[in-house]
Amino acid sequence: MNIPNSTKPRVVIIGGGFAGISLAKNLKNSPFQVILLDKNNYHTFQPLLYQVATGGLEPDAIAYPIRKIFQEYPDFYFRLADVKHINPEKNTLTTDVGTLIYDYLVIATGAETNFFGNKTIEQNSMTMKSVPQALNIRSLVLENFEQALLTTDLDEQKSLMNFVLVGGGPTGVELAGALAEMKKAILPKDYPDLDLSNMQINLIQSGDRILNTMTEKSSVDAEKFLKKLGVTIWKNIRVTGYDGKIITTNTDKIFDASTVIWTAGVKGSIIDGLTYNPKANRYNVNTFNQIEGFTNVFALGDVALMVSEKYPQGHPMMAQPALQQGSHLAKNLCNLNAKKPLEPFVYNDKGSMATVGRNKAVVDLPKHTFTGFWAWIVWMFVHLFSLIGFKNKIVVFVNWTYNYIKFDRAQRLIIRPFKKKQLEFFTFDEV
Numbered sequence: 001m002n003i004p005n006s007t008k009p010r011v012v013i014i015g016g017g018f019a020g021i022s023l024a025k026n027l028k029n030s031p032f033q034v035i036l037l038d039k040n041n042y043h044t045f046q047p048l049l050y051q052v053a054t055g056g057l058e059p060d061a062i063a064y065p066i067r068k069i070f071q072e073y074p075d076f077y078f079r080l081a082d083v084k085h086i087n088p089e090k091n092t093l094t095t096d097v098g099t100l101i102y103d104y105l106v107i108a109t110g111a112e113t114n115f116f117g118n119k120t121i122e123q124n125s126m127t128m129k130s131v132p133q134a135l136n137i138r139s140l141v142l143e144n145f146e147q148a149l150l151t152t153d154l155d156e157q158k159s160l161m162n163f164v165l166v167g168g169g170p171t172g173v174e175l176a177g178a179l180a181e182m183k184k185a186i187l188p189k190d191y192p193d194l195d196l197s198n199m200q201i202n203l204i205q206s207g208d209r210i211l212n213t214m215t216e217k218s219s220v221d222a223e224k225f226l227k228k229l230g231v232t233i234w235k236n237i238r239v240t241g242y243d244g245k246i247i248t249t250n251t252d253k254i255f256d257a258s259t260v261i262w263t264a265g266v267k268g269s270i271i272d273g274l275t276y277n278p279k280a281n282r283y284n285v286n287t288f289n290q291i292e293g294f295t296n297v298f299a300l301g302d303v304a305l306m307v308s309e310k311y312p313q314g315h316p317m318m319a320q321p322a323l324q325q326g327s328h329l330a331k332n333l334c335n336l337n338a339k340k341p342l343e344p345f346v347y348n349d350k351g352s353m354a355t356v357g358r359n360k361a362v363v364d365l366p367k368h369t370f371t372g373f374w375a376w377i378v379w380m381f382v383h384l385f386s387l388i389g390f391k392n393k394i395v396v397f398v399n400w401t402y403n404y405i406k407f408d409r410a411q412r413l414i415i416r417p418f419k420k421k422q423l424e425f426f427t428f429d430e431v
């Protein structure tokens with residue numbers, strides 16, 4: 001990989017997400033050579049992917065070049081590499097562009113969509129974990145309306161305009177709200193010859209409340225806001241299959257929809273070579289983020305499962321635990337190098353929030369919950385200030401101001417058309 005040898009111990013970080021970037025930043029001027037590997041050359045601000053998917057923001061506004069973050073960092077190297085295998089016996093890892101030796105290894109590979117083994121859903125539904133996936137949704141939504149204009153078959157038209165979101169967590173809720181706002185303010189102007197009363201937004205949640213990791217008040221208010229926007233919420237229904245047209249559930253209810261967006265599950269992005277917890281698809285780590293059985297291999301963020309009395313299922317798969325673990329591990333790596341005792345990680349829960357469209361959000365702080373307009377203002381500022389890069393902050397702020405004043409979402413572009421791959425079904429006779 002053409003990385004010079006150094007007299008300093010080498011820390012290799014896999015993943016330039018919230019955790020990896022936080023760790024690498026905190027290792028500036030440390031006694032280590034730092035190597036960051038990521039399969040993308042940019043950091044993705046996932047909380048705003050839904051705005052890219054619904055034409056509210058351009059993709060460049062929520063992605064930031066990793067090299068630019070670390071321009072001034074001494075003895076720091078970034079390589080665009082997809083890590084395929086780890087060999088902890090030899091302290092090496094294999095990537096698609098070569099192999100690398102490490103003294104300390106940190107896995108911060110985040111999470112991927114979990115379809116719970118259901119192949120029909122996996123092959124036919126849309127997911128939203130990356131910028132290209134968000135752009136696929138943006139294209140498909142717009143292509144559906146273009147196609148709906150061309151058909152005289154009312155059932156087909158309704159199916160093209162039926163958007164089913166599976167999973168009532170923050171992503172499903174925020175996406176449902178954004179689609180509902182498009183229906184209200186934008187699509188009638190773009191498609192005056194389409195009867196948009198036929199457009200449906202269905203949000204399906206397997207449990208008995210949406211936003212079930214937030215407080216009861218936030219769940220109830222988010223549901224109220226979504227219903228007011230025209231979103232239909234289905235609770236206590238589990239989706240069992242989707243052939244690209246018909247969604248089946250564990251009840252009699254079926255949906256005829258061309259578009260299903262699956263936000264119902266995530267699992268850790270593990271790498272071949274190390275043992276992991278198969279139930280959570282995350283690495284079991286101790287309070288120092290060391291992976292079970294190792295003193296020089298660590299996991300951070302979504303892919304780390306740190307079980308404690310307060311968090312028996314591990315920390316929530318959110319940005320804050322990833323950021324905090326990253327900066328904490330930087331201190332512990334320095335401690336380890338200086339042969340000082342390690343400090344256990346303690347998560348500082350700053351709360352959680354979700355927006356449900358224009359002027360509406362729900363915010364849970366550790367001791368206080370509030371919803372509505374002021375929650376929305378807080379949501380906006382927290383997200384704006386969390387973005388990496390001054391330019392991105394300005395671009396997002398300008399876009400939001402423009403969208404707010406003009407009731408618009410200017411990025412309604414089909415730049416890279418998305419074609420759905422259909423499942424092929426064979427009868428036993430045909431096979």
Ligand SMILES: Cc1cc2nc3c(=O)[nH]c(=O)nc-3n(C[C@H](O)[C@H](O)[C@H](O)COP(=O)(O)OP(=O)(O)OC[C@H]3O[C@@H](n4cnc5c(N)ncnc54)[C@H](O)[C@@H]3O)c2cc1C
Nearest residue numbers: 015017018019039046047083109110301302317318319322
């Ligand atoms: C749509 C969406 C909305 C969200 N909204 C919120 C929110 O509002 N608030 C909140 O707190 N959290 C939110 N989250 C969750 C939050 O984004 C994650 O918890 C957070 O990104 C985890 O950070 P991480 O560093 O562990 O992983 P990530 O930020 O996902 O970073 C992982 C990195 O690893 C790289 N990588 C993965 N595998 C490999 C490999 N084999 N080789 C090389 N590189 C690899 C990836 O390219 C990526 O850059 C949201 C997530 C999504 C998907």
